[in-house]
Amino acid sequence: MSGRSLTYIVARRELTQRVRQRAFQLSTVAIVGVVAAIAILAGVLGGDGGPQRYTLAVDGAEAVAVANAAERIERAYDVELDVERADAAAARAGVLDGDYDAALTRAGLTVEEEAPDDLLQVLAAATDRVRSAAALRDAGVPAADARAALDPEPLRVHVLEPDDDDRGSYGVAFVASLLLYGQLIVVGLAVAQGVVEEKASRVVEVLLSTIPARPLLNGKVIGLGILGIGQLLLAGVVGLAAGAASGAISLDSSAIGALAVALLWFTLGYGVYGSLYAISGVVVSRQEDLSASSTPLTLVLVAAYLVVFPSLDAPDSTLATVASLVPFSSPIVMPSLVALGEASTAQVALSLAILVVSTVVLLGLAARIYERLVLRMGSPVRLGEALRLARR
Numbered sequence: 001m002s003g004r005s006l007t008y009i010v011a012r013r014e015l016t017q018r019v020r021q022r023a024f025q026l027s028t029v030a031i032v033g034v035v036a037a038i039a040i041l042a043g044v045l046g047g048d049g050g051p052q053r054y055t056l057a058v059d060g061a062e063a064v065a066v067a068n069a070a071e072r073i074e075r076a077y078d079v080e081l082d083v084e085r086a087d088a089a090a091a092r093a094g095v096l097d098g099d100y101d102a103a104l105t106r107a108g109l110t111v112e113e114e115a116p117d118d119l120l121q122v123l124a125a126a127t128d129r130v131r132s133a134a135a136l137r138d139a140g141v142p143a144a145d146a147r148a149a150l151d152p153e154p155l156r157v158h159v160l161e162p163d164d165d166d167r168g169s170y171g172v173a174f175v176a177s178l179l180l181y182g183q184l185i186v187v188g189l190a191v192a193q194g195v196v197e198e199k200a201s202r203v204v205e206v207l208l209s210t211i212p213a214r215p216l217l218n219g220k221v222i223g224l225g226i227l228g229i230g231q232l233l234l235a236g237v238v239g240l241a242a243g244a245a246s247g248a249i250s251l252d253s254s255a256i257g258a259l260a261v262a263l264l265w266f267t268l269g270y271g272v273y274g275s276l277y278a279i280s281g282v283v284v285s286r287q288e289d290l291s292a293s294s295t296p297l298t299l300v301l302v303a304a305y306l307v308v309f310p311s312l313d314a315p316d317s318t319l320a321t322v323a324s325l326v327p328f329s330s331p332i333v334m335p336s337l338v339a340l341g342e343a344s345t346a347q348v349a350l351s352l353a354i355l356v357v358s359t360v361v362l363l364g365l366a367a368r369i370y371e372r373l374v375l376r377m378g379s380p381v382r383l384g385e386a387l388r389l390a391r392r
Contacts, residue, residue: 003215010211010219011226014194018227027186028231031179035235038175039243051080054119057091057103058083062130066104070126077122172243172255173312173339176262179235180332181305184269185298187228188277192294194220195281195370204374213371221274221363225267232266233259258339261348268352269331271359273297275366282373283381293380304329308336315342325351327358365390 018024051074058067067083074081086094091103095112102119103110109123195217198204207216236259244255280293304323311320311333323333324343330351337343368390373381381389 003212006211006215007219007222010216011223014220014223015226018190018224024227028234031182031231031235032238035175035179035239036242039239040246042243042246051075051078052116052118053080053082054101054116055082055084055099056119057086057094057100059086059088059091059103059105063104063106065130066123066126069129070122073125073129074122077118077125079118079122081122172258173336174308175239176236176258176339177305177308177332177336179232180262180266180269180335181301181308183228183232183266184273184331185301187224187270188273188297188301189294190224191221191274192277192281192290193287194224195278195374196284196287196290199282199374199377200286208375213374214367217278217367217370217374218363221271221278221366225270225274228270229263229267233263236262254341258335261338262335264352265331265335265355268355268359269327272327272331272355272362273301275359275362278366279369279383279386282370283383283386285377285380289380300328301332304332308333312336312340315340321347325354327355330355 056067056070058064064085067081071081071083084100086100086103088103088105088107091100091105092110094100095103095110098112101111102115104123109115109120198207204216240255240259276297277294280297281290284290284293307319307323307329310317311323314320315337320333320337320342323329324337324347334343334348334351338348365387369386372389372392373386
């Protein structure tokens with residue numbers, strides 16, 4: 001059989017075995033559940049839920065006039081007023097009982113504890129208009145002139161670069177970076193653990209009697225990578241749907257494009273880290289030694305994730321640009337910048353090209369080291385020695 005066919009067989013074996021494992025099933029449910037919860041909470045607690053609604057009780061001619069004026073300008077203050085007529089005593093009792101958010105009477109504004117800033121602002125502006133109109137009438141200014149003075153033509157604003165609806169773009173970028181970071185660690189460690197398990201149990205010796213080393217490693221990396229992509233795709237689709245339903249984000253082409261970019265960069269980033277984790281697994285012969293050999297890679301991923309935060313805060317900075325190009329950090333940083341709309345076409349293309357080249361080089365290096373060390377037992381092999389063996 002050809003190497004490609006053998007790789008396919010090994011990849012299918014990894015897929016079927018892992019999918020049946022309860023640990024994989026539980027992890028998938030956990031990932032999807034956490035992403036859905038984040039999306040729903042973002043919409044409920046911090047999403048764009050529209051204007052803040054207030055119920056206002058009014059008593060007296062001036063209070064009614066102020067409420068009417070406030071309703072005309074409420075949109076400018078992102079509030080929505082529900083005005084109800086009530087006498088002063090009923091209005092005060094309603095505020096205490098929670099039926100009204102505030103009461104506007106001849107005595108002024110009554111609230112239970114502290115008046116919201118936006119409600120105060122819109123009522124203060126409306127009061128100024130009503131009292132200014134009264135002063136102008138008393139001064140003999142014609143009604144038409146008074147209205148023109150109190151309602152001037154608004155300032156014209158010319159937007160040179162219209163901004164698309166980017167509700168929740170920062171949240172999408174943050175969740176994307178978190179998912180990519182977690183998936184790269186989990187799936188990368190799964191590769192390393194699979195290599196060590198087969199090596200420590202001597203199963204690999206049986207496998208190598210029928211399958212060459214390279215198709216065996218490539219199949220393992222590809223099979224686990226497909227599982228990781230599947231988990232990421234499922235979590236992304238559920239997250240976008242939950243975010244759109246809760247109002248946290250707008251489900252449009254930009255959100256779908258951000259998910260596609262995340263999947264692409266995860267695939268190539270997994271090629272980089274999957275290769276390195278495979279090397280960390282094959283240089284040891286026992287599960288107990290795997291922690292020491294894989295910890296440096298995990299720390300690199302942690303550092304790459306921490307770079308996301310300053311990169312999102314200052315996407316034009318040198319740190320963000322460099323992190324989006326370096327193959328060890330770009331799988332996490334670049335999709336976040338794309339989700340935020342802060343990555344240029346040239347930057348995306350260059351990052352992609354560097355990541356492709358790095359993936360090809362590291363996959364070849366991992367295959368050579370795997371061939372030399374997969375049957376070697378004993379103490380862990382240092383990285384320098386492993387590289388020397390790969391050059392032979």
